[in-house]
Amino acid sequence: MLRLLALLLCLALPAAAEETVVTGLSTDKISLNANFDGSELFVFGAIRRDAPIPPDAGPLDIIITIKGPPRQVTVRRKSRELGIWVNTASLKVRQAPSFYAMASTRPVSELIDETDRLRYGIGMDEAVRRVSGSDTIADTAPFTDAVIRLRMEDGTYAELDEGVILSQDTLFQTRIDMPANLVEGDYAAQFFLVRNREVLSATETTILVEKTGIERWIYNLSRQRPLAYGILAVLVALAAGWLAAEAFRLARR
């Protein structure tokens, strides 16, 4: 597991009625070595306040969402035809984030109202929404639900209730598992400070996620220069086949 210090975020939180958010610092570039099962993103930060917390204030909570670059996906549904299961319906979701993680100090439903959740666009259902029109499918909800379900199963989407640790109302941290097949690009990280079911501040920052290692090189070559990649694949296979056979012949003597 690779632990990365991704972000250091300072949120200014004046105790007065007018609350503003000041991001101290932040974009960062992180490189993940995706050789193994995946890696871990370590997100931490601090809350800065100019005045002490009023004694009657409720507990402070944090919601963190991290969204990978959006990609179009095709969702297909099988049905039974002549005894076998065949893909019979399909729907294109124009923009589904390639990665989505939501971590919070407590379950989000306990922290904010549904209207606020929708207003701030928090949650997977909010992220997987833009569906292109279809003449044949009236109810698109099962298809978008399927995207969320399948991606939660393969680890690209995750919801971590109580995944954020907040100590002394000032320092917070969370760990988010990143899958090995993550898409490179700009990841949007959003931080919401919540108190008494109200969002006090919302801050957004981007992290540039890059992969490293030979796997990434192979993948990029196959996408950017497919002809060169194809020729190389053949040459590598010929060399590997020949070398392995020769090595065995020598070893037998």
Next chain:
Amino acid sequence: MQLYLPVAEVSVNALGLLLIGGMVGLLSGLFGVGGGFILTPLLFFIGIPPTVAVASAANQIAGSSFSAFLAHMRRKTVDFRMGSVLLVGGLLGSFLGVRAFEILRSKGQFELVVSLLYVVMLGTIGGLMLAESVRTLRRAKDPNAALVRRKRHTWAHGLPLKMRFHTSKLYVSAIPPFVIGLLVGVLAAIMGVGGGFIMVPAMIYLIGMPTKVVVGTSVFQFLFVTAFTTILHATESGSVDVLLAVILLVGGVIGAQVGVGLAARLRAEQLRILLALLVVGVCLKLALDLVLPPADLYSITSP
């Protein structure tokens, strides 16, 4: 040890992959069959996307054909003239096959079609092999069993466009080998198989080619057809995973050497029944996956 395959975009157990390659190599060492027809379904079973499994299997076959081709060339058991006719058909077939592959993939029907093709193919091969092994076992017990003679002159010899093939000592029409090559090329592109199980019997029984040169000539064709298929797949569908192919290759070479050693010590008839049972087993598993309700009715693909 988990290994991330960059184009397949899945993590698999590297040892398991070596083992699969080794098993397929073992088959080729024991029986002289390529084993592509068993390799691709096994890759489906461990969770490699079907499109990647097929395209990478073609890449793997290119690699494993190369050393075999060199060996046959040294022994002068390659009929290059016949091989070229087969190859022209094969390249055209591969081109058409990759087109069909792309159409099926964009319609979301590739997995279904390739599974159906495998069920039919493995069912036929497995059934024929079982019947053949049972017959050989019986014949071995019956000393009066009639010897089957190979027919040297078939309808294939009456067609036009005759060519002389010196190495094979044949004067036959170029049409049947061209068509056989074409068919094998289509199969290489859609199913990720070399096609030896079709080409070898067809060349022997239909064209009457001497058994001695059939394998070398077929390997010559496979080498170039699968190499061409790999490049086409890389440019058209982007589903060739070279890392997957190389690991399977290394496993395959080790398995093949072990297989050749074992073949000398084991009884061929009983081994053939085992292979037949394996083929039938894989066929049944594929058929069940088509018939049984899937774990999830929905599936997602991103281009």
